[in-house]
Amino acid sequence: MRDFNDPADQPVVARSVSRADRDLMALAIGVAAIIMFIGTGANVMPDVVQALQGVGLPPDRLLSNALLLNIALIIFGLRRYRDLQEEVRERRMAEERARELAEHDPLTGCLNRRAIASATDALIAGSAERGEHVGFLMIDVDNFKRINDANGHSVGDNVLQACAARIADLLPARGLLARLGGDEFACVVPFAAGMPEPVEDFARRITLHVARPVPIGHLELEVTVSVGIARSDAHAEANAQALLHMADIAMYQAKKTGKNNHCWFDPAMEKDLRERHELETALRAAIPAGEFVPYYQQQIDIETGRITGFEMLARWNSPHYGHIGPEQFIAIAEEIGVIDDLSEGLIRQALRDAREWDPSITLAINVSPVQLRDPWFAQKLIKLLVEANFPASRLEVEITETCLHDNIQQVRTLIASLKNQGMTVSLDDFGSGYSSLAQLQSLPFDRLKIDRSFVSPMSGCTDSATIVRVISSLGEGLGLPITAEGVESAEIARQLRDLGNMHAQGYLYGRPESGSETLARLADMGLTAKTRPTERHQRPPLSDVA
Structure with a gap:
């Protein structure tokens, strides 16, 4: 850190002021002129006075010229002194200004x-x-x-x-x-x-x-x-x-x-920060290395038990950290600004995988709040669809409820763009973000997804069951199909079936699987793109787990 009190480190303006304040040449000229004026004047002035009175000889011409020169030098010295004083004043003001700028923030006036x-x-x-x-x-x-x-x-x-x-x-x-x-x-x-x-x-x-x-x-x-x-x-x-x-x-x-x-x-925080930095570094390197892969969770028609679609879930297969779920890296990817690249790679691979499924099966993808702030997101998604030759009608974009509070107008524009291209748009985690009925009415969603925090405890919590029932009635009144997340027991499936026709997903129907495992499951059920139309759906639907 620079010490502004160190003369060797002072600004050039300050050193210039110091030199101007001690201008020995001007001082020497002034002193010499005064001494010479006194000496010369003592010899010349009496002769000048007598000459003016008409008495005696005129003064010596050389001495008279010397006297005039001394007067000129004194005037020069006085003017030089005055100019130096003005210069010193201006330079000191500049020095103070330079010091102020060097030590203070110009916007707020605080120290810098x-x-x-x-x-x-x-x-x-x-x-x-x-x-x-x-x-x-x-x-x-x-x-x-x-x-x-x-x-x-x-x-x-x-x-x-x-x-x-x-x-x-x-x-x-x-x-x-x-x-x-x-x-x-x-x-x-x-x-x-x-x-x-x-x-x-x-x-x-x-x-x-x-x-x-x-x-x-x-x-x-x-x-x-x-x-x-x-x-x-x-x-x-x-x-x-x-x-x-x-x-x-x-x-x-x-x-x-x-x-x-x-x-x-707390000293423990430093260790956590170091680990966080290492995780960020590994995350940045993992994207071009292709370590992030899509997994798929089934979405089931609760009445028939048939697979209607899959939701894509991100997984990180790290050689250092192992198999990591999205809750450990999505927020970090958003903070460090790599969520776009990460998501784009996952969607590209998911579209290639879903192209091998039966055409009746949809693919659902989640959109980060950060991506929603990108005005070109819809165009980027359309480009991926064209590259993969994947029909837009089979793609469902899920927007979390908390995103609605960030920029409702931008969300409305994005939803309109996606729907104009034939995609469907779902409101994910409904019930957890306090969206208003007015927003539901004004935004053209195609489906509501009930948050797992309400569905999972249904069998033992009457409040949760009541909330799910109310949301189901709300969806029916608004003409919006319902998907219930977090279905983990046959009892919950039975309760949901009593509420009417809806889709469900959760561990009751299987854990998320990789692309190859998902394709093998669908092939076993006759639900792949290569299956002849007459062979499709010949197998019975999933067993009635309720």
């Missing part, structure tokens, strides 16, 4: 990343002399990229300014506030030894004070922050860089636990 390090080290040293410690708080604005993308960078800048002002309002005496870059801020505050409670209270007040709507024009943007805290007495050699690193890890943990909260650094 360069300045906070030396200021933190100085505060640590000063606090140690008082018997105090310091807390380092890393503050990150939640979902800031989404705010920027949806509203533009000027609105994003206004949000950052509002957040900085709100944090500054709470900053205690001797506290430091810096913007580290992007949507990250840092606060450094002293606290009495053995009494870190004021630091935690400060972090809590930050999350509460910042989490208020930010009015910008006709908009009111909801803003929250996640805060990570590190303390200097918890590290043997605490300095600014070490505290920043620990607070950054704690902040990441605060985001993992739901955002809009604070979290203290």
Whole structure:
């Protein structure tokens, strides 16, 4: 970190001011001119006075010229001195401006990343002399990229300014506030030894004070922050860089636990972060290596027991981590920005697999909320269908209910695009995301999928059974077919059958299988594309498990 008090490291402007302030040449000229004026004037002036009175001889011409030259030199020196003073003033103003720009963030007026390090080290040293410690708080604005993308960078800048002002309002005496870059801020505050409670209270007040709507024009943007805290007495050699690193890890943990909260650094977090980084690295390498493969779970007509389709589920066959389910890598892929590539590879392979199935069997794919924000997603999906020569009518796109709250207009446009191409669109995990009836009415879904959290406990929970019955009635009233997820027992299947005709999927009908296993199952049932039409469906449907 640069020390701006080191003369050898001062800006060029500062050194120029120092030289201008000590211009020996101008000083020498002025002093010499004054001495010569005194000496010459003592000889010449009496003669000049007598000549003007008409008495005596005129003054010596050479000495008179020397006197005039001395007067000119004195005038030059005075003007040079005045110009130097003006130059010094302007250069000092430029120096202050340069120092301000070097140490402060121009957008928010906070200290910047360069300045906070030396200021933190100085505060640590000063606090140690008082018997105090310091807390380092890393503050990150939640979902800031989404705010920027949806509203533009000027609105994003206004949000950052509002957040900085709100944090500054709470900053205690001797506290430091810096913007580290992007949507990250840092606060450094002293606290009495053995009494870190004021630091935690400060972090809590930050999350509460910042989490208020930010009015910008006709908009009111909801803003929250996640805060990570590190303390200097918890590290043997605490300095600014070490505290920043620990607070950054704690902040990441605060985001993992739901955002809009604070979290203290714990050494175990560093191990978790290292493992997370290793997993991210492996995930990035796994996509081009083809380690992600589609698995398929049966969807059954609950009345006849026949297979109506399969839902594609992602699996990671990692040589290092083994067989990994989607709950362990999908969220990470979304966070690090590789979900598009991962999903595209899976869909491409799934379309090739499904092409070998009986034409009556559909393929269902899940869409990530991140993909829904891509205005070209529908076109990308159509391109994959054309490449695989797969009919759009056999593809069902599942959109989770929580996606409806992100950008309802964009979701509506996407659904219209998909349906115009002949695809069907289902609302997945219905009941878990609090979608309104108005949204169901306005969005042209083709099917509702009841979330497994309601279906699985049906046999032992009257509340769950009631919710499933209500959703089934709602679907019937809206003219939307129903698929129940999480069917794991014959009793649940019986209860669902009593509610009317619907589709079901779950472990009762078999675990998800690979593409080759799925094709073998369908071949055994006479449900492949190569089966002659007269041979199809000759085998009995799946046994009546209820």
